[in-house]
Amino acid sequence: MERDTHFILGVYEDEDVLLHAVEKVRSNGVKIHEVYTPYPIHGLEVVLGYKRSRLPIAAFLFGMLGTTLAMTMQFYMMSFDWPMIIGGKDYAAFPAFIPVGFEMTVLLAAFGMVGVFMISSNLKPWAQPRIFDIRSTDDKHIMAIDIANNSAMDLEKIKEILKSSGATEINNKSFE
Amino acid sequence: MAHHGEQHYNLEQRFDFTAATKKSIMTVLVIGAVILGLGIVLAMTGGGHDEVGEAGGHAFHWYERLYANLWINNVYFTGIAIVGVFFFAIQYAAQAGWSTPLLRVMLSFGYWLPFAGILMLATFFLANHDLFHWTHSYLFDKNDPQYDSIIDGKGAFFFWPMAKGTFPIFFIVRMVLFFGLWVFFFKKFQQISDQEDQLGGNSYWIKMRSWSAFFLIFFAVSSSISAWDWVMSIDTHWFSTLFGWYVFSSWFVAGLCAITLLTIFLKGKGYLEMVNQNHIHDMGKFIFGFSIFWTYLWFSQFLLIYYANIPEESVYFIERLTSDVYGPFIFVNIGLNFFLPFLVLMTRDAKRHGVFLKLVCSILLVGHWIDFFLMVQPGTLGHNGGIGLMEVGMFLVYGSAVALVVLGGLAKKNLIAKNHPMLEESYHHHI
Numbered sequence: 001m002e003r004d005t006h007f008i009l010g011v012y013e014d015e016d017v018l019l020h021a022v023e024k025v026r027s028n029g030v031k032i033h034e035v036y037t038p039y040p041i042h043g044l045e046v047v048l049g050y051k052r053s054r055l056p057i058a059a060f061l062f063g064m065l066g067t068t069l070a071m072t073m074q075f076y077m078m079s080f081d082w083p084m085i086i087g088g089k090d091y092a093a094f095p096a097f098i099p100v101g102f103e104m105t106v107l108l109a110a111f112g113m114v115g116v117f118m119i120s121s122n123l124k125p126w127a128q129p130r131i132f133d134i135r136s137t138d139d140k141h142i143m144a145i146d147i148a149n150n151s152a153m154d155l156e157k158i159k160e161i162l163k164s165s166g167a168t169e170i171n172n173k174s175f176e
Numbered sequence: 177m178a179h180h181g182e183q184h185y186n187l188e189q190r191f192d193f194t195a196a197t198k199k200s201i202m203t204v205l206v207i208g209a210v211i212l213g214l215g216i217v218l219a220m221t222g223g224g225h226d227e228v229g230e231a232g233g234h235a236f237h238w239y240e241r242l243y244a245n246l247w248i249n250n251v252y253f254t255g256i257a258i259v260g261v262f263f264f265a266i267q268y269a270a271q272a273g274w275s276t277p278l279l280r281v282m283l284s285f286g287y288w289l290p291f292a293g294i295l296m297l298a299t300f301f302l303a304n305h306d307l308f309h310w311t312h313s314y315l316f317d318k319n320d321p322q323y324d325s326i327i328d329g330k331g332a333f334f335f336w337p338m339a340k341g342t343f344p345i346f347f348i349v350r351m352v353l354f355f356g357l358w359v360f361f362f363k364k365f366q367q368i369s370d371q372e373d374q375l376g377g378n379s380y381w382i383k384m385r386s387w388s389a390f391f392l393i394f395f396a397v398s399s400s401i402s403a404w405d406w407v408m409s410i411d412t413h414w415f416s417t418l419f420g421w422y423v424f425s426s427w428f429v430a431g432l433c434a435i436t437l438l439t440i441f442l443k444g445k446g447y448l449e450m451v452n453q454n455h456i457h458d459m460g461k462f463i464f465g466f467s468i469f470w471t472y473l474w475f476s477q478f479l480l481i482y483y484a485n486i487p488e489e490s491v492y493f494i495e496r497l498t499s500d501v502y503g504p505f506i507f508v509n510i511g512l513n514f515f516l517p518f519l520v521l522m523t524r525d526a527k528r529h530g531v532f533l534k535l536v537c538s539i540l541l542v543g544h545w546i547d548f549f550l551m552v553q554p555g556t557l558g559h560n561g562g563i564g565l566m567e568v569g570m571f572l573v574y575g576s577a578v579a580l581v582v583l584g585g586l587a588k589k590n591l592i593a594k595n596h597p598m599l600e601e602s603y604h605h606h607i
Contacts, residue, residue, distance in 0.1 A: 042606065043606070052524075056523075056524075060522070087483060087485065088485060089483075095478065095479055095482050095483075096479070096482075096483060098475065098479070099479070
């Protein structure tokens with residue numbers, strides 16, 4: 001069976017039940033594809049075993065890029081390309097370049113972080129989001145399990161685990 | 177984590193100021209006193225400074241350096257003490273729940289305030305002309321060759337309602353008023369907190385919130401004015417409009433470091449078991465953030481003066497940057513107080529682990545002392561200043577005296593505000 005196409009969905013009503021369910025399902029060796037919830041649930045990323053986001057690294061690198069660009073630009077323009085004395089300062093008036101350096105750092109760190117986040121979360125404007133269950137935007141928590149990813153396990157067994165962990169409904173969902 | 181079971185922490189714990197701890201602090205105090213004494217003896221017998229040949233100035237006396245040191249530490253440790261009370265009040269004004277087990281730790285720094293006030297007043301009367309140029313009466317006498325029209329214009333700020341050049345009544349009243357009210361608010365906070373311990377209920381929290389708000393309004397004004405009075409008036413001609421904030425930010429970072437260090441120390445002794453990495457992380461974020469805030473103010477002050485290049489303003493930095501004594505410390509100051517916390521505390525892990533924080537906080541405490549050293553000494557001692565035995569000794573003496581007073585105070589009361597309505601919330605703090 002192809003990956004990322006056929007799913008079993010466990011539907012949960014309550015966030016506490018869901019948190020315990022995630023722990024239980026994972027401890028039974030079932031790999032969870034993703035959990036969709038109407039609102040952020042505190043501690044969900046911990047029980048799902050997600051690694052910490054690497055977004056801060058991107059922010060740092062983009063920030064460094066911003067600093068470098070700002071400093072290169074200012075020194076090149078003000079000290080080499082068209083040297084000008086402003087306010088009796090040196091051509092290379094480093095303190096005067098710091099505010100622009102700071103702003104560029106913040107700007108590129110912010111833009112870079114937003115960009116990286118959108119790419120890594122598949123939030124391109126033309127992206128077609130896959131709706132597993134529309135009720136996950138309203139009042140239900142949806143746990144999606146990729147069947148192909150759990151081929152070692154029996155389907156009925158997975159459904160049984162979901163049921164016993166507190167799922168109120170168990171559905172199948174396939175994408176083209 | 178989202179789902180703990182019921183928590184059962186010991187809420188009746190009280191810090192035991194053991195003889196061993198007292199002894200080690202006393203040892204530091206004695207070592208400091210010996211170093212200080214050595215420094216004084218060296219300074220009295222010449223100490224390498226030339227006392228003659230100062231063009232137009234008065235001869236330099238060794239005790240001026242002692243006074244300057246007293247003043248640096250007075251201002252610095254007053255700041256740490258009042259920031260403890262300030263940070264306590266902030267928690268109530270912000271309705272913060274995470275910090276509940278740390279409230280008594282913050283408030284305990286206020287125990288130093290009465291001592292700081294007495295020392296400040298005593299040092300002012302002791303040092304007078306040696307620290308504060310504006311106390312000379314000839315500056316205000318139009319017939320005197322040394323008459324100074326600029327200082328004369330500012331004279332009322334010190335001497336009103338008395339004649340300029342006499343007794344600085346306005347200055348003294350402000351000092352007494354600030355310390356008096358700071359101590360009053362500190363006692364008030366303690367009193368409400370004690371009542372809450374005994375009787376419980378939400379009414380004390382609500383009461384504390386109102387008192388905190390009043391204190392914060394008063395502190396906003398008094399912290400700024402005290403910075404002008406006690407620090408900026410040393411360089412009497414010079415002024416900077418953001419100086420109050422600059423001094424406050426230096427105080428705040430030093431105070432946060434002291435609170436964090438005390439918390440880690442108490443945890444190491446087995447107290448405050450409900451304080452976990454998440455609370456430590458938040459303290460780390462405060463230190464990280466306000467170190468940047470300090471840099472922002474330092475640099476804002478510097479850049480405007482550098483760029484405008486008005487002689488009466490730039491003299492402040494020229495005096496420091498071109499000096500062999502103070503020049504290097506400007507860069508040490510920025511290195512220790514900005515680059516170090518910025519780079520070391522940037523990652524999440526560094527803020528969550530006591531080892532990093534202990535290191536950074538200790539260095540920052542020294543770093544911000546250097547900041548105050550750079551504010552006070554150039555204007556009082558000129559090229560006769562510097563960091564020598566006297567500075568190190570006085571810092572150790574003051575530091576250990578503050579530690580004795582604060583820890584002694586902390587041991588008097590329950591370590592945790594056990595009936596605080598947000599105590600339960602703080603157990604589950606998770607970031």
